[in-house]
Amino acid sequence: MARIGVFICHCGENIGGTVDCNKVAKSAESFDGVVFSTDYKYMCSDPGQTLIKQAIAEHKLTGVVVGACSPRMHEPTFRKTCSEAGVNGYMCEMANLREHCSWVHEKGEATTNKATDLVRMLVGKVKNNKPLSPIKVPVSKTALVIGGGIAGIQTSLDIANAGHKVVLIEKQPSIGGHMSQLSETFPTLDCSQCILTPRMVEVAQHPNIELITYAELESLDGFIGNFKARIRKKAKSIDEKLCTGCGMCTTKCPTKKIPGEFNEKLGNRTAIYVPFPQAVPNKPVIDKNNCTYYQKGKCRICEKFCPTQAIRFDQPDEIVERSIGAVVVATGFEVKGTDFFPEYGYGKYADVITGLQFERLASASGPTLGEIRRPSDGKIPEKIVFLACAGSRDPAKGIKYCSKICCMYTAKHAMLYKHKVHHGDAYVFYMDIRAAGKMYDEFTRRAIEEDEVKYIRGRVSRIYEKNGKLIVKGADTLLGAMPVEVEADMVVLATASVAHNDAADLAQKLHVSYDENNFFVEAHPKLKPVETNTAGIFLAGACQSPRDIPETVAMASGAASKILGLFSQNELTREPVVAVVNRAAPPLFSTCAGCFMCQSVCPYQAIEKEEIKNRAGETIKTVAKVNPGLCQGCGTCVAFCRSKSIDIQGFSNEQMVEEVFALLNND
Amino acid sequence: MENNIKVVAFVCNWCTYAGADLTGTSRIKYSSDVKIVRFPCTGRIDFMLLMKAFAEGADGIIVSGCHPNDCHYTSGNFHARRRWIVFKSVLETFGIDTRRIQFSWVSAAEGAKWAEIVNTTVERIKELGPYTEYRELAGVEAP
């Protein structure tokens, strides 16, 4: 006979302010199976846990129900408490009196009654709980890192330096991400490539890192510690082993007018190309969509000039498979938003550019070799206007959220401009200056105070061209919303940082969640910022939300440390919430009818066939069997099995029926 | 009587349960006539259990899980949905009032949506009143 203890938590005023906890505890005393019931101010505190342990000992409890916060918060806490007191942790359940009751209902009898019902339900369930023990599975100690921006680079190096294998895949021909495009970086104004390039090279040369560029994840199966990744290596049309990176092909390729991605279309590249001089790996790929040979069947000039005969026009895409223990998603972000605003004339006026384009103009390796020259006629702009929040914080036309990095990079751009064009005038139209970071506010103040950048608080309504000038119509809200017109030579839009448009696809391949803006969702906004809700998959960098380099790197190292924690064990222990097919004594062996409906619906291929043999070794019955390493405990099989032969531990048929009945029979 | 209706919510652990937690953390109020039962996944939910719940005195039921493609277990919600389509037609042939079952998707980010679904369902069930017909039909005494 079950001996159940009920513990009702006040959570200070959080529950106690709305629910009469004492009354709930009193009512619980009369529930079938309950031998002890009490309430306490903070159950998760040390004294609270001690109280539970003492009650277990004193009343010889076999099961525990804690009526407190969400089990998503403290279930592990109380299960641990119980097992420390000698009761199997899985004999403890939580009734959610806070998130599902006191916080969502008004104070009063109805709410207290609901709380009592919730406790009764869980008491009903616990009566049918069985002691379970955690499952152990082996771990493949190789990490898959998706995305080779600074986030992916940092994570890979951290894991590899700790002695574990890393497979780093990058969609583009080179790693480096957005950071490789930046000129100088706030808040220190150090040269981006100078700090990034050595790390890129380190990645390429690290014995523990397998770098696969021009590649994308095809699929990911399995579970934490035991994933199988299938990776599509897109055909580069060169034999990387033969290619020496001499660059002969790229100089000879006659197709030279393709707007280059790396220079944000401010410069051109060839059809066979290395995205930028410091690219890693420094070997070209052929862009099939623009290559004359692929499109029209003629040319092959690169092939003729290649000294090592490395060109392979017939190279197919290749699929490679790797066994993976954990995954880091580090796919970063995109800038977008120029098309949100026809009133700003991006695309119509050549001298209205994006912040990323400005980075290329300011970069010593960029199309103007670091001189700020406007795209239309190459003149040095005497008057430049920066628009902050161009697409961000704009539910009507752009995105709702703040892109977080643009206040800082706009201040940086204005400063870089002033440092390069001393006599020039720089204006920034802004709404708020969001510069909360170490030395960040000082940085933006320096732009205003020392470099005399003219900050005007107000959004711009319209930009139009008049006699070769860009007329920027704004308002100064600090001067009573006075209209302001600036005749500018160039305008830079701090466009919004958004998720990649294929982020949702990737999320679905990985079975991780993504938010309404297609950014990947962390497991907990404060306490699990680098984890996802899927065990073994972690996040780093701007794929989770817009962030700058310092935050990206911190997050990347955080994700690496989580993986190192995982790889420090040879075996993983997992929740024993898995399905089992019943077994019985001969001649029945199992009620399983061998229909394998369960097998066809299991998303994890966890159900196998087991042949039951007699002494003579003849098969007398084929029944289902669950591989507990693969089973993730979704329970789909249970709902499908007509003979009720498969059940799931922790959420068994008996438990669920009892829980529902306990609720309904409350009169 | 009318006010004393019972709505049981069968929800998945990853999306809707977490969404309902968010309703709580956001302090959005909703009707207390709904009680949540946590399942690992909507795929786990056996529709016979819904029938049992009606027989035992439930007046309305909410089944809610992750959005299509967002299922924590890849496809559990998809199976649940498919099963529900088949099941619904069965229920209807038996004369069971499917307006009493609300099927929905609530993600972990949709705290406000959860409150809205609870409130509209409770309102509808209140209009329909206690489900005595079913209990008579099923030969169960109305509580």
Add this chain to the structure above:
Amino acid sequence: MSKNMSVAVYPGCSLNGSSREYMESLRAVLNALEIPVNEVDDWNCCGASAAHNIDQDMAVALPSRILAQTAKDGYSNLLVPCAACYNRLKHVQQEIKTSPEIRQKASVLLNQEINTPDTIVNILEYLQSTVMPRLEGKTLKPVSKKVACYYGCLLVRPKGISDEKQIEDPQGMDQIMASLGAEPVSWAFKTECCGAGFSVSNTTTVARLSSEILIDAADRGAEAIIVACPMCHSNLDMRRREIEKYSGRKFDIPVLYITQAIGLALGIPAKKLGLQRHFVPVKI
């Protein structure tokens, strides 16, 4: 054509009075293409900006009666050539469709049941859907001029109610003019406000706003400005002297209604298109 398939036209006061050449040219074009013109029976003034400026009851009642008159005769489409009337009627139609209270208010105010035609189209939508296809295969006298297509503020707004997708850079009129052989200039004041209803009460403002428009059109080499709104027309044409005084510049750019331009292309005589009514002479 059955009545509910056909379009009713609401001329409004301007097209009946100070901008009668707009209606004349519309009629002339439609006659030439054998498209019947049905005026809304016993129509009234829409109240223009005065009503919604100072009398919210009138602002609802006047347009509601027009809509009801249209629906009463079984028309499901209403063509409103005047951009200002179009804007008012669209607003009120939207309100009637979405708010039972407003519909109720209108029906109490007018003491009659209020129905509305399904769609209200402005001149550009109408020309593009109905008139332009009928020009195909016709020999046109090309309007070989550089033109600035001026939409004004009301034709493409209100946002969310108007069906115009590119409210910042509308293209409809440019497309029509290009197909008539004209060369539409790319300019920056397509949808800037000309001063609209201040034509009488605040002429300095009209001069200030309209001169910006004329200056940009002139600087881009436009030989004519094409409009689709009687207020735009009267501000840019009738108020030309004030504009010149205000800006200190002379402009001989004529202002034509889009319907007049189509009429010219169809070879309709200038007089039938009402060109003689303009203040700034139109030299063809």
Add this chain to the structure above:
Amino acid sequence: MSHHSETSNSFTKKLAASTGVEINRCYQCGKCSAGCPMSVEMDMPPSLVIRHLQTNDEKLVQKAVQSHAIWLCLSCETCLCRCPMEIETAKVMDYLREEALRTNQVNPKARKIVAFHKSFLSSVKNNGRLFEIGLVLKYKLASGDLLKDMVLAPSMFLKGKLHLWPERVKTKIKLHKGSNTVH
């Protein structure tokens, strides 16, 4: 202190109930003022009008009601088209103008504009349609703006742009008031 007070019958709530416009969503970016064709002439550009109303402070709300700006607004809707929060400022202006008329607080500088609107409406009320000569006459008398535009009138007449006699709508339009009480 009444500044920024939030009561259930606050001005912002009243405004929202009557026009559907929720001005607390306005975050004072100033984009409306930047694009408004009239803001250079306004004593209070549109975003500042909204700011006054947001305070819910009686004095500041009155200041907006008494402003010249609300009469200068042309309802061109440039503000709405570009507002990141889709605030329907033109509707707010309509509301404030009616409020100013109702409570006799029309800004003295707006006399001519109001006179024009009134003359216009009265012409429409009498005839159902606009009678332009009648309108101009009535407006001139009301505004005292006797000579201006009289130069235009004869030439307009010659160009056939003016009717000598009013055209009337067959069925007289009569508003059945008291309808405001209908929910």
